[in-house]
Amino acid sequence: MQSTSDALDTLIEEFSKLPQIGRKTAQRLAMYITRLPKEEVEKFAGALIETKDKIRFCRICFNITEDDTCRICRSDKRNRNVICVVEEPQDVFALEKTNEYKGLYHVLHGIISPLDGIGPDDIRIKELIERLNENEGAHIEELILALNPTVEGETTILYLSKLLRHLDIKITRIARGIPIGSDIELADEVTLARAMEGRVTV
């Protein structure tokens, strides 16, 4: 299109399909690739293919894995009475980094959004229900809904709590408020006011 090489144009085109990558960034990335040594490019291309070939979703929690089940589901160090429900696999990475949570996960792979044509059947809700019903011998005591505090996240939380109300499981949601480590005086007015709304008894 813009350059004098069809191959380069194709590469730019492919880069610009990636999330958050605009035309300009795609051009910069493509030009960077042209300057790399051949073996570096082969490593990069190989990693793309290998990821696609090996990655699949855990049969139990739908987290990313290379096997039938993921490392977290297989571990005997985890508390099998608690499940934390998240939107995407990257939320599992984030929570694991804290080293605080010892329970299991369930990845929904999306969130209910009628506007985008995503209903309960389009994400892994059915699988969550099945899991709670059979629960592999262990009894699930608590379900933590760690969804984003957006309109879609909040309504998915409400929907799940309605759907699961007949089960004898404690359902909780993570609090929203001021990020730890940031000073109250730096938090903007809206975040602060919202944190006040979500306050809890101590």
Place this chain on the structure above:
Amino acid sequence: MRNFRNYGEEEIIFNGKFNFISGNNGQGKTNILEAISFSALGKSFLGASETDCVKFGKEEFLIESVFENDLENMDKITVGYNSIARLKAIYKNKEKVSAFSSEIFGRYPMVILSPKSLDITHGNPSDRRRFFDILISQASRLYLDYLKELVKILKQKNALLKNYTVLKKYAKAEFTDMLNSYNEKLSDISSKIIFKRINFLKEFEKYFEKNFSFLSSEGHKSRITYYSEIFETELNGSEETSIDDIKECMSRVLNEKSEEEISRAVSLAGPQRDDYIFRLKKRDGDYFDIKHFASQGEHKTCIVALKLSEYDYLKHKKSTDPILLLDDVLSELDESRVSSIISHLKDYGQIFLTTTDKGYLENLKVFYGEEEISVFEIENGTLINRHEAHRHKIEN
């Protein structure tokens, strides 16, 4: 400013008190006010798209303005728009900010009176909601956040209803749980919005009643009440209502309307349908609805009282004197009403007035000293005549 509307390149030093901008129709008087509104609000006060504001044959416009407060602190605001990239950028003191950041929005409060303002009492409920929503948002960022959330919830709920009723998606039980989830969110956000609006009226009515009495020569009284389908009666701010009470009413109405909402596939309840009612009381009568029963003159008095109250309210909330834009008001409001506004506000902030009537300048000399008025005459996007009281150099 550069390439804004019919202007090429223009630099104007305004008077801190009064700016008198005259010229024939279509020459570009209002464009100057529009440029000022871009600097203070991040957008056109006429609701025009940025693309429409780019000079014909050009690709981008640029507006640079310097605001100076009582302490002589200066803020330089730059607004640029490129119509090819469709990109708007706003800088405050050379640092990039977003249009709705608290660095801009509500920081330089602005009150605008134009012939269009008459729509507030004459027009649809949406005209009134828009006026009050902008006013409350300038004082409360949280309220603006609530409004944005309401819009998102309604969009999702309407999509849900359409998917179910029109596109025949979802099983019945699944749909009912989803609808109830959205209605729960809707009751929650609606109660917060309505609570804010009623509390706002409680505070605002002090200013409004005082200003209306001041303007009305016949001793009439006026008040504003809040109408929502979810209550049995209109509220005037004197009732004690809690967020929980409102939420309960809202949930009840959503339940009642549910069947109709599903069959018509559209949301039928919520603060997006509410209204503010302007009421007028003549000596010994009852309060009646201005929209249906008032004379032209009474409408105009009401609008002027409303704008003066908007000014007083913002002045109190923001602890700063708002900027007042009077766009072509002499054509709709008579001179005595305009003069009463000016006499009321002359001791406070900066005023900009556009008019085709050069003669009105004489009337202003009662209120202002010679140094306090700057006069600009516009012809075809050019200042053909300027009388700036004093030009001081702006360093930046």
